[in-house]
Amino acid sequence: MRMSPARVWREKGARYRLEGGKCKKCYKVFYPPKTACPYCGNLDVEKVELPKRGKVLSFAIEHSVPEGYRHQAPIIVALIELENGVKVLSTLTDVKPEEVYIGMPVEATLRRIWEESDEGVIVYGIKFVPVEQ
Numbered sequence: 001m002r003m004s005p006a007r008v009w010r011e012k013g014a015r016y017r018l019e020g021g022k023c024k025k026c027y028k029v030f031y032p033p034k035t036a037c038p039y040c041g042n043l044d045v046e047k048v049e050l051p052k053r054g055k056v057l058s059f060a061i062e063h064s065v066p067e068g069y070r071h072q073a074p075i076i077v078a079l080i081e082l083e084n085g086v087k088v089l090s091t092l093t094d095v096k097p098e099e100v101y102i103g104m105p106v107e108a109t110l111r112r113i114w115e116e117s118d119e120g121v122i123v124y125g126i127k128f129v130p131v132e133q
């Protein structure tokens with residue numbers, strides 16, 4: 001039996017930092033981190049740690065899912081407001097579409113996004129899971 005990389009990464013995810021960018025000119029914080037500020041275009045941007053917790057502002061259930069992601073359908077795409085007010089567009093996992101509601105408390109975690117079996121490539125990314133308030 002092989003080690004489940006998903007499990008290894010899930011454990012790693014507990015210590016995972018949610019990183020965003022902060023502009024040194026207009027001081028706005030954004031996610032995902034970019035090399036240029038999306039607000040003023042300034043290139044002097046530093047990485048900052050974002051709070052992992054937030055709440056759902058709005059969400060959409062996506063039933064038509066691109067190839068490679070189909071086993072995950074439907075995907076719940078949500079706009080999440082973090083505790084510091086930064087808004088993040090991400091996907092929710094470990095929750096049924098009918099259980100999602102506006103204001104639901106969620107937390108960022110690192111999860112497998114897709115797997116390319118021929119190459120053995122597994123890509124991980126940030127997803128949000130429901131948490132107790």
Ligand SMILES: [Zn+2]
Pocket residue numbers: 023024025026027028037038039040041042
């Ligand atoms: Zn800026």
